[in-house]
Amino acid sequence: MRIDIITCLPKLLESPFSDSILKRAQDKGLVQVMVHDLRPFSTNKHRTTDDYAFGGGAGMVMMIEPIDRCISSLKEQRSYDEIIYMSPDGELLTQSLANQLSMKKKLILLCGHYKGVDERVREHLITREISIGDYVLSGGELAAAVLSDAIIRLIPGVLSDETSALSDSFQDGLIAPPVYTRPAEYKGWKVPDVLLSGHEAKINEWRHDQALERTKKRRPEQIKN
Numbered sequence: 001m002r003i004d005i006i007t008c009l010p011k012l013l014e015s016p017f018s019d020s021i022l023k024r025a026q027d028k029g030l031v032q033v034m035v036h037d038l039r040p041f042s043t044n045k046h047r048t049t050d051d052y053a054f055g056g057g058a059g060m061v062m063m064i065e066p067i068d069r070c071i072s073s074l075k076e077q078r079s080y081d082e083i084i085y086m087s088p089d090g091e092l093l094t095q096s097l098a099n100q101l102s103m104k105k106k107l108i109l110l111c112g113h114y115k116g117v118d119e120r121v122r123e124h125l126i127t128r129e130i131s132i133g134d135y136v137l138s139g140g141e142l143a144a145a146v147l148s149d150a151i152i153r154l155i156p157g158v159l160s161d162e163t164s165a166l167s168d169s170f171q172d173g174l175i176a177p178p179v180y181t182r183p184a185e186y187k188g189w190k191v192p193d194v195l196l197s198g199h200e201a202k203i204n205e206w207r208h209d210q211a212l213e214r215t216k217k218r219r220p221e222q223i224k225n
């Protein structure tokens with residue numbers, strides 16, 4: 001898979017991809033993440049990528065031209081399955097959406113900033129819009145990192161134990177059951193006996209019951225779905 005991220009703040013995206021699972025996925029050649037600075041695609045003297053809103057009002061708007069030039073240069077080199085604009089008013093990111101996107105081969109993620117992008121970008125240049133939650137971030141960069149992480153960990157071979165993505169919360173509509181590690185007792189707080197019993201069938205049953213209980217209590221809407 002290849003993910004191209006377009007941003008006017010490329011530094012914000014350095015650390016999420018240079019550590020842990022996302023770094024290893026790139027080192028193993030399972031995903032290629034390319035971050036593109038929008039500034040060089042600006043044609044004006046100061047290489048600016050935003051301007052005042054027509055009609056007035058507070059906040060700068062990202063201009064269409066640098067975005068169009070950047071997307072066009074990427075599309076000249078390869079074709080993309082989706083060109084996604086990260087936006088608080090987009091489709092809400094869910095595990096199911098992450099699963100779908102993890103099966104794509106080439107994605108562009110466009111990060112918005114300031115008061116957003118010129119509406120013509122949304123009308124003509126992108127294929128979908130995704131939000132990571134009903135709150136507003138300062139820009140789309142952190143949202144793009146969240147979306148990339150949710151997708152990349154699902155690519156076969158990225159997680160060392162492939163079943164560990166399958167047992168994530170929400171993969172089967174249930175929240176994951178509680179987990180424990182050593183010591184078996186700490187300050188008098190004990191690990192449930194069943195987990196120390198070595199009885200696999202009983203452990204699996206306990207985990208399933210716990211997952212169901214947790215989901216009913218914390219996310220009842222998941223059960224209905």
Ligand code: ADE
Pocket residue numbers: 086087088112130131132133134135136137138139140143
């Ligand atoms: N940009 C700003 N806020 C966002 C959000 N909640 N999701 C995606 N992109 C955003």
